Amino acid sequence: MEIVGVIGSGAMGSGIAQIAATAGHDVMIYDVNEAARIKSRDKLLAILNRLAAKGRLTDSDAKAIFSRIYFVDTLEQLEACGTVIEAIIENLDIKKKVFSQLEAICGKDTLLATNTSSLSVASIAAACKNPERVIGIHFFNPAPVMKLVEIIPAIQTSQETKEKAFQLINNWGKMTALAKDTPGFIVNRVARPFYGESLRIHEEGIASPATIDWVMKEIGGFRMGPFELMDYIGHDVNYKVTETVWKAFYYDPRYKPSFAQKVLVDAGYLGRKSGKGFYEYGESSTAPEPVKDMVAGKKIFDRIIVMLINEAADALFWKIASYEDIESAMKNGVNYPKGLLEWGKELSYTHCVTLLDDLQSYYKEDRYRCSPWLRNQITQQA
Ligand SMILES: NC(=O)c1ccc[n+]([C@@H]2O[C@H](COP(=O)([O-])OP(=O)(O)OC[C@H]3O[C@@H](n4cnc5c(N)ncnc54)[C@H](O)[C@@H]3O)[C@@H](O)[C@H]2O)c1
Secondary structure (H helix, E strand, C coil): CCCEEEECCCHHHHHHHHHHHHCCCCEEEECCCHHHHHHHHHHHHHHHHHHHHCCCCCHHHHHHHHHCEEEECCHHHHCCCCEEEECCCCCHHHHHHHHHHHHHHCCCCCEEEECCCCCCHHHHHCCCCCHHHEEEEEECCCCCCCCEEEEEECCCCCHHHHHHHHHHHHHCCCEEEECCCCCCCCHHHHCHHHHHHHHHHHHCCCCCHHHHHHHHHHCCCCCCCHHHHHHHHCHHHHHHHHHHHHHHCCCCHHHCCCHHHHHHHHHCCCEHHHCECCCECCCCCCCCCCCCCHHHHHHHHHHHHHHHHHHHHHHHHCCCCCHHHHHHHHHHHCCCCCCHHHHHHHHCHHHHHHHHHHHHHHHCCHHHCCCHHHHHHHHHHC
């Protein structure tokens, strides 16, 4: 079995290393920061021990997996790897530098992958003399738990690299979705209205975060409400992804960030990790009560879900991914209770189009434009 290299031993790199070592590979993790390497090593050991204590792994398997993970302190030590997955800081210049150095270190057949969430894979591949071996392999957090991995070939990526990436990730027991190299790929694009439309409804004073969270869980069946989820992800991270996607789409108003979230970032109220976001997490804090009004709640739910369905429909219209992969990505990458296109069908495409047209005529904003794919469904049904 080939040796797998991982660059960056943070949240994602550690998770990816755990998956590869569990699949039987020897894994080499490199991180510039010694403290990060130590933290990752301790965390992996604790996780594997916990899995063994819970009976999900035998003691000897846990030990064997851990013994296959080697922490290295120079990039040069990744020389013998057959695949290298980069999961360092989300900064294009730094990633490009790492890829150009890596190319000179590894053999010419080594697959070089990036776990970037929002940067163009083509721009990272362009740092290499042989960009055809570069591809996006995008895991979700926590990587060992989430079933989905998006595979994103850049325009430079060869068919051979693409096939190898699919085979490797499928062998690791993950579900794959093929995505075009466009901002946010599938999940980080299609999920934007879950946050964005909820924030707007809150900013307009229609409902509080607690009420909107209640609506999306009670009526929508989502595991977490949008505000709870943003507090969990961290507003610095979530705001940055929204802003990056918005800019990358040439300031399309559909992805416009919100002031309600920006002020939280400005104030350092980053969510759970700082003890305060939309909610407070101190021991003495009490959770605000939602207004449990089903009629008003249904209106809020309709507006958010229809924006999500529209986003999924538009991703399909622009051939970002197949129908099946868009559905699977949202269910397996972010645990949506249903595929959004199926949801649109259930609610009726006519209902979705009418609601979007109503929103657009009320707000007079391009944000609410209906995807041609949704309109086409009605024409085809007629
Ligand atoms: N956290 C998520 O939810 C998530 C999900 C999917 C993808 N991603 C992407 O994965 C990547 C890593 O994210 P993360 O959350 O694990 O970040 P993190 O901050 O937890 O870890 C990044 C690690 O990279 C190291 N690093 C920085 N520059 C380096 C360099 N030049 N060489 C080697 N190591 C270097 C840092 O020391 C740090 O330990 C990013 O591109 C991010 O966008 C993150």
